[in-house]
Amino acid sequence: EIVMTQSPATLSVSPGERATLSCRASQSISANLAWYQQKPGQAPRLLIFGASTRATGIPARFRGSGSGTEFSLTINSLQSEDFAVYYCQQYINGPPVFGGGTKVEIK
Amino acid sequence: EVQLLDSGGGLVKPGGSLRLSCTASGFAFSGYALSWVRQAPGKGLEWVSSISGPGDDTHYADSLRGRFTISRDNSKKTLYLQMNSLTVEDAAMYFCAIGFCSPALCFPFDHWGRGTRVTVSS
Numbered sequence: 001e002i003v004m005t006q007s008p009a010t011l012s013v014s015p016g017e018r019a020t021l022s023c024r025a026s027q028s029i030s031a032n033l034a035w036y037q038q039k040p041g042q043a044p045r046l047l048i049f050g051a052s053t054r055a056t057g058i059p060a061r062f063r064g065s066g067s068g069t070e071f072s073l074t075i076n077s078l079q080s081e082d083f084a085v086y087y088c089q090q091y092i093n094g095p096p097v098f099g100g101g102t103k104v105e106i107k
Numbered sequence: 108e109v110q111l112l113d114s115g116g117g118l119v120k121p122g123g124s125l126r127l128s129c130t131a132s133g134f135a136f137s138g139y140a141l142s143w144v145r146q147a148p149g150k151g152l153e154w155v156s157s158i159s160g161p162g163d164d165t166h167y168a169d170s171l172r173g174r175f176t177i178s179r180d181n182s183k184k185t186l187y188l189q190m191n192s193l194t195v196e197d198a199a200m201y202f203c204a205i206g207f208c209s210p211a212l213c214f215p216f217d218h219w220g221r222g223t224r225v226t227v228s229s
Contacts, residue, residue, distance in 0.1 A: 032213070034215035036216075043220060043222055044144075044216070045219070046215055046216060049217070055217060087151065089152070089215065089216075093212070093213060094166060094212075095154055095208065096154045098151055098152040098153070098154075100151050
């Protein structure tokens with residue numbers, strides 16, 4: 001089973017600044033990576049698939065990059081609604097595995 | 108607008124059973140594979156099971172050891188998860204989602220229900 005490792009566990013960022021989240025796969029997953037955002041008490045929301053393609057309705061300040069085993073999610077000019085937990089997930093094959101999450105909190 | 112409405116959660120004793128439902132609207136239900144993903148309190152996301160659009164291809168997390176059964180009724184636009192022999196480790200919020208994963212092929216989960224909470228306690 002592929003292991004997904006996210007870092008850091010918590011990221012403290014001031015509104016308007018940039019946040020960079022990392023996700024590492026234990027073996028190559030090509031670009032079969034998704035990012036999700038989850039706010040307290042809500043369901044996850046798909047942000048990015050194919051490592052870098054934004055899902056419908058996702059603002060351009062969210063940018064995904066990477067391939068193989070190293071991936072990142074960059075959020076430019078953080079807005080108040082962006083403070084949440086972010087999960088990466090591999091979907092090259094089953095079982096689909098999520099990373100442990102990165103909480104982006106207000107600094 | 109795509110909508111997924113999860114229901115059926117509640118309090119159940121260890122060893123008990125529960126059936127979750129997910130009623131869909133806003134898309135061509137039978138043409139989409141669906142899945143269940145769960146989240147234990149304060150924890151991360153864990154895939155539970157997937158089912159193809161026609162309902163003839165199903166897959167499960169190994170950890171479930173055959174206790175759960177996913178099914179669907181396309182005429183009712185409803186997805187189900189029958190959960191048997193529940194343990195405290197099964198306590199979680201259960202989300203239905205549009206998406207699929209088999210050992211050979213996976214797609215991301217692009218729409219999610221709001222979840223239904225399962226509590227397992229004596």
